[in-house]
Structure formats: C-alpha cells, structure tokens
Amino acid sequence: MAKLEISRESCKSCGLCVDVCPRQVLEIGEGINKKGYRYVVDARPESCIACCMCAQVCPDCVIEVFK
Numbered sequence: 001m002a003k004l005e006i007s008r009e010s011c012k013s014c015g016l017c018v019d020v021c022p023r024q025v026l027e028i029g030e031g032i033n034k035k036g037y038r039y040v041v042d043a044r045p046e047s048c049i050a051c052c053m054c055a056q057v058c059p060d061c062v063i064e065v066f067k
Contacts, residue, residue: 002050004042007062011039017054017063023047026054 004025011033017040018026025048029041040063042048048065055063 002048003066005064008039009033010062013037016057020053020057
C-alpha cells in the first residue's frame with residue numbers, strides 16, 4: 001500500500017492535487033494551518049495507487065508519495 005506525506009504547514013489549499021487524483025484519495029480538510037489555509041488530507045489512503053500525480057501537480061511540493 002502506498003503512503004502519502006503531506007506538509008500541512010506548507011499547503012496553500014489550491015486543490016490541484018484533489019482535482020487530479022484518479023482515486024479521490026485527497027480532500028481539503030477542516031483543519032487550518034499557521035498560514036490560515038485549510039490543508040489537504042488523505043481522506044482515503046487505502047485507495048491510493050501511488051501514481052504520484054498529486055505530488056507532480058503540487059506547485060509548493062508539499063506531497064511525497066512512498067510505494
């Protein structure tokens with residue numbers, strides 16, 4: 001199973017990773033980081049296929065995918 005690491009404090013909640021994920025693993029969560037943004041969370045980690053599209057599209061490089 002793949003593992004995602006999201007740097008919550010660096011996430012700006014642009015939502016690009018949410019939109020690009022083919023398995024709808026990610027969603028914008030309810031928590032707010034120190035910058036005032038609602039950060040992305042891995043809501044369905046068991047569905048991740050480690051395609052790395054989320055990490056590739058993130059403009060701030062806050063997502064790492066481990067296979």
